[in-house]
Amino acid sequence: xxxxxxxxxxxxxxxxxxxxxxxxxxxxxxxxxxxxxxxxxxxxxxxxxxxxxxxxxxxxxxxxxxxxxxxxxxxxxxxxxxxxxxxxxxxxxxxxxxxxxxxxxxxxxxxxxxxxxxxxxxxxxxxxxxxxxxxxxxxxxxxxxxxxxxxxxxxxxxxxxxxxxxxxxxxxxxxxxxxxxxxxxxxxxxxxxxxxxxxxxxxxxxxxxxxxxxxxxxxxxxxxxxxxxxxxxxxxxxxxxxxxxxxxxxxxxxxxxxxxxxxxxxxxxxxxxxxxxxxxxxxxxxxxxxxxxxxxxxxxxxxxxxxxxxxxxxxxxxxxxxxxxxxxxxxxxxxxxxxxxxxxxxxxxxxxxxxxxxxxxxxxxxxxxxxxxxxxxxxxxxxxxxxxxxxxxxxxxxxxxxxxxxxxxxxxxxxxxxxxxxxxxxxxxxxxxxxxxxxxxxxxxxxxxxxxxxxxxxxxxxxxxxxxxxxxxxxxxxxxxxxxxxxxxxxxxxxxxxxxxxxxxxxxxxxxxxxxxxxxxxxxxxxxxxxxxxxxxxxxxxxxxxxxxxxxxxxxxxxxxxxxxxxxxxxxxxxxxxxxxxxxxxxxxxxxxxxxxxxxxxxxxxxxxxxxxxxxxxxxxxxxxxxxxxxxxxxxxxxxxxxxxxxxxx
Amino acid sequence: xxxxxxxxxxxxxxxxxxxxxxxxxxxxxxxxxxxxxxxxxxxxxxxxxxxxxxxxxxxxxxxxxxxxxxxxxxxxxxxxxxxxxxxxxxxxxxxxxxxxxxxxxxxxxxxxxxxxxxxxxxxxxxxxxxxxxxxxxxxxxxxxxxxxxxxxxxxxxxxxxxxxxxxxxxxxxxxxxxxxxxxxxxxxxxxxxxxxxxxxxxxxxxxxxxxxxxxxxxxxxxxxxxxxxxxxxxxxxxxxxxxxxxxxxxxxxxxxxx
Numbered sequence: 001x002x003x004x005x006x007x008x009x010x011x012x013x014x015x016x017x018x019x020x021x022x023x024x025x026x027x028x029x030x031x032x033x034x035x036x037x038x039x040x041x042x043x044x045x046x047x048x049x050x051x052x053x054x055x056x057x058x059x060x061x062x063x064x065x066x067x068x069x070x071x072x073x074x075x076x077x078x079x080x081x082x083x084x085x086x087x088x089x090x091x092x093x094x095x096x097x098x099x100x101x102x103x104x105x106x107x108x109x110x111x112x113x114x115x116x117x118x119x120x121x122x123x124x125x126x127x128x129x130x131x132x133x134x135x136x137x138x139x140x141x142x143x144x145x146x147x148x149x150x151x152x153x154x155x156x157x158x159x160x161x162x163x164x165x166x167x168x169x170x171x172x173x174x175x176x177x178x179x180x181x182x183x184x185x186x187x188x189x190x191x192x193x194x195x196x197x198x199x200x201x202x203x204x205x206x207x208x209x210x211x212x213x214x215x216x217x218x219x220x221x222x223x224x225x226x227x228x229x230x231x232x233x234x235x236x237x238x239x240x241x242x243x244x245x246x247x248x249x250x251x252x253x254x255x256x257x258x259x260x261x262x263x264x265x266x267x268x269x270x271x272x273x274x275x276x277x278x279x280x281x282x283x284x285x286x287x288x289x290x291x292x293x294x295x296x297x298x299x300x301x302x303x304x305x306x307x308x309x310x311x312x313x314x315x316x317x318x319x320x321x322x323x324x325x326x327x328x329x330x331x332x333x334x335x336x337x338x339x340x341x342x343x344x345x346x347x348x349x350x351x352x353x354x355x356x357x358x359x360x361x362x363x364x365x366x367x368x369x370x371x372x373x374x375x376x377x378x379x380x381x382x383x384x385x386x387x388x389x390x391x392x393x394x395x396x397x398x399x400x401x402x403x404x405x406x407x408x409x410x411x412x413x414x415x416x417x418x419x420x421x422x423x424x425x426x427x428x429x430x431x432x433x434x435x436x437x438x439x440x441x442x443x444x445x446x447x448x449x450x451x452x453x454x455x456x457x458x459x460x461x462x463x464x465x466x467x468x469x470x471x472x473x474x475x476x477x478x479x480x481x482x483x484x485x486x487x488x489x490x491x492x493x494x495x496x497x498x499x500x501x502x503x504x505x506x507x508x509x510x511x512x513x514x515x516x517x518x519x520x521x522x523x524x525x526x527x528x529x530x531x532x533x534x535x536x537x538x539x540x541x542x543x544x545x546x547x548x549x550x551x552x553x554x555x556x557x558x559x560x561x562x563x564x565x566x567x568x569x570x571x572x573x574x575x576x577x578x579x580x581x582x583x584x585x586x587x588x589x590x591x592x593x594x595x596x597x598x599x600x601x602x603x604x605x606x607x608x609x610x611x612x613x614x615x616x617x618x619x620x621x622x623x624x625x626x627x628x629x630x631x632x633x634x635x636x637x638x639x640x641x642x643x644x645x646x647x648x649x650x
Numbered sequence: 651x652x653x654x655x656x657x658x659x660x661x662x663x664x665x666x667x668x669x670x671x672x673x674x675x676x677x678x679x680x681x682x683x684x685x686x687x688x689x690x691x692x693x694x695x696x697x698x699x700x701x702x703x704x705x706x707x708x709x710x711x712x713x714x715x716x717x718x719x720x721x722x723x724x725x726x727x728x729x730x731x732x733x734x735x736x737x738x739x740x741x742x743x744x745x746x747x748x749x750x751x752x753x754x755x756x757x758x759x760x761x762x763x764x765x766x767x768x769x770x771x772x773x774x775x776x777x778x779x780x781x782x783x784x785x786x787x788x789x790x791x792x793x794x795x796x797x798x799x800x801x802x803x804x805x806x807x808x809x810x811x812x813x814x815x816x817x818x819x820x821x822x823x824x825x826x827x828x829x830x831x832x833x834x835x836x837x838x839x840x841x842x843x844x845x846x847x848x849x850x851x852x853x854x855x856x857x858x859x860x861x862x863x864x865x866x867x868x869x870x871x872x873x874x875x876x877x878x879x880x881x882x883x884x885x886x887x888x889x890x891x892x893x894x895x896x897x898x899x900x901x902x903x904x905x906x907x908x
Binding site: 153496 | 725777833
């Protein structure tokens with residue numbers, strides 16, 4: 001039996017980005033003793049990378065905005081596959097979540113009358129994004145971080161201990177969620193600095209770990225985005241929803257190679273930037289799909305007039321939802337009309353005075369100047385699609401953020417599925433974090449509080465699970481010898497090499513445009529990598545060892561990549577962040593289908609060793625019909641483009 | 651443009667000691683120092699410890715010292731060095747080493763907790779806040795801070811003076827006090843908290859002798875000294891030494907907002 005440090009909490013939040021911190025604040029304010037555990041230092045989470053803003057229908061810039069319009073835009077963006085109740089709650093609650101940030105010290109950019117300014121963004125009918133220049137994510141994370149500190153200051157005054165009710169375990173990683181029967185019992189963790197293991201006993205765990213982008217070669221995501229929460233939930237027996245939908249942001253940097261994939265904010269287009277091909281043509285006018293024909297400008301003149309007079313003109317097609325713009329760029333490059341480094345041109349230099357660019361897009365100015373020697377006030381940027389966000393995620397109850405089938409498990413933010421359907425609108429991520437982070441924290445706290453009665457006591461951590469988790473985490477250190485049951489001792493695999501092969505495979509075979517044969521090849525490659533990853537070995541000792549960390553992350557990336565590939569192979573249509581070259585049209589019949597990924601052997605070994613069979617089973621599920629009053633927000637002519645016949649007449 | 655092999659010296663070790671280790675490593679067009687550190691991990695030193703996240707100068711994780719100067723590894727391009735130059739990468743000097751390029755930056759989190767939080771105005775509900783852009787500009791400049799702690803590392807008050815750490819919050823957290831003090835709606839005064847006074851009395855503003863080293867290393871280009879510390883000092887001095895201010899505060903004829 002391993003001797004590991006144990007601590008008891010009511011709620012454990014895994015992840016300290018926007019969703020995790022908002023959940024922790026809600027749980028602590030609801031009275032739960034709350035621990036936050038995060039892979040990086042406190043305040044460094046990927047949320048800081050969000051640039052454009054927080055979508056919330058406050059109506060500060062255009063009073064025509066309200067939650068119904070926001071809801072409509074969100075469903076259109078997601079091609080009606082969204083879990084509609086989430087989209088409803090999101091649109092209704094986002095303004096309160098933004099205003100609340102001001103009471104915690106956030107300083108957004110202002111309108112002339114002193115309210116929170118709002119900017120245009122792709123897919124949003126009105127200027128809707130509360131923002132701070134192009135560093136909104138930093139403002140969000142810092143505000144939440146400082147709110148956590150202020151709660152700790154309150155606790156210090158009362159108890160003499162900053163961490164008596166709310167503690168952040170930074171640079172720690174959860175490798176397993178521990179269970180008592182079907183219920184959550186805690187989390188098995190390791191601390192990077194010392195390499196030591198510890199266990200947090202808790203009846204509620206909120207997973208808020210973000211996305212999966214590090215499984216792809218070209219990505220805007222940081223090293224943390226290895227699908228940890230997705231994998232933890234799967235391994236704990238919870239299903240993942242619609243994992244085939246991966247958002248490729250249309251504008252990532254393409255040159256120099258070392259920065260390929262780094263995000264170029266959509267605000268560049270929201271504030272007037274245009275896309276051109278090598279012939280100087282604004283090609284997006286050629287790519288307006290039928291479902292959006294009535295909503296976008298048909299000429300450059302109309303599009304340009306819209307910035308000044310949005311009530312009498314339609315928006316330019318550069319502001320179509322991200323999936324449309326990413327596919328268009330991909331097609332232009334493929335047709336030989338790309339920029340010298342394989343992207344297209346994004347230009348603000350001819351659209352705004354230099355000083356306005358520097359004021360409104362300071363980070364972009366800085367980023368291109370420092371990293372690419374490009375002065376965006378004088379020349380066009382080169383941009384191309386980059387893996388940015390996963391719409392798929394842990395299947396949750398809309399109101400409570402509870403994961404299905406595992407009492408005590410909750411999920412919020414990018415790791416949760418459903419909210420964004422098949423494609424997320426820019427700006428809807430930060431609001432999602434706040435709305436569902438709060439809900440997850442609140443319901444996790446209530447779940448924990450409900451266990452105090454004489455009948456339903458707290459779940460107990462099973463020692464055998466702790467021992468198994470410790471053995472699993474330590475395996476990379478003994479990878480030199482032959483694996484149990486194997487004859488010969490093959491040399492250990494380099495985790496960095498495995499990771500690179502995985503990224504290349506996902507990029508090439510399950511990327512922005514997908515084909516059946518390639519996805520089948522991807523599944524074979526994943527099976528091969530899975531076997532080799534069992535022998536991923538590390539050098540050195542346990543203290544702050546990045547090779548070891550990567551070896552552990554590989555399990556998660558491989559699980560999640562298999563979910564993406566299997567679901568993508570299954571869905572024989574194109575919708576949002578899932579484009580099939582062999583099934584190029586959206587199929588109304590598929591709108592009612594959710595694909596759930598489940599672990600093939602939930603009781604089984606700690607990692608699947610069978611090279612042929614995968615680890616994932618797919619289950620089809622019919623979506624819940626959209627509530628009639630919500631459907632009534634749309635014109636019938638629009639609904640017929642999305643909904644199946646039988647849904648229209650129900 | 652082409653690849654070449656660069657010579658690197660990277661500090662390796664832990665709390666028990668260590669030293670510079672020599673590496674020859676490939677460098678390609680457009681790369682930054684962090685790319686090279688990653689290449690070392692992938693090919694020569696898989697357990698080389700380094701912090702990083704965004705690789706775009708936005709999170710402030712990959713702080714270290716390059717040829718003795720505090721910098722972000724991800725924003726330091728290889729093209730600023732000659733091909734012949736040996737590039738030396740060491741951990742932040744002002745903080746205790748954990749391993750290799752990773753230091754214990756806990757000092758900063760301790761100091762962050764000692765600065766009282768924003769005090770929301772009593773009479774305004776959420777959604778009722780009104781502030782002009784001009785009035786938030788000043789604090790917004792300070793909120794650009796990515797907490798890379800390079801200013802904390804370079805500040806001579808603590809860089810080689812461990813003994814000053816208890817009394818001195820460092821430029822980052824004095825700037826935090828200034829940020830809150832300049833926030834148009836912060837109601838600290840009304841709650842009996844005088845931020846200017848605490849800067850002087852509790853956060854060690856007096857130790858700062860405005861050499862501007864912090865401003866020089868700030869990757870966000872924040873004018874820490876000119877825009878945050880000097881104004882804070884001026885007002886702290888006002889209160890401390892101006893007899894009229896002192897008198898006013900005693901007889902309650904001048905608001906402490908000044």
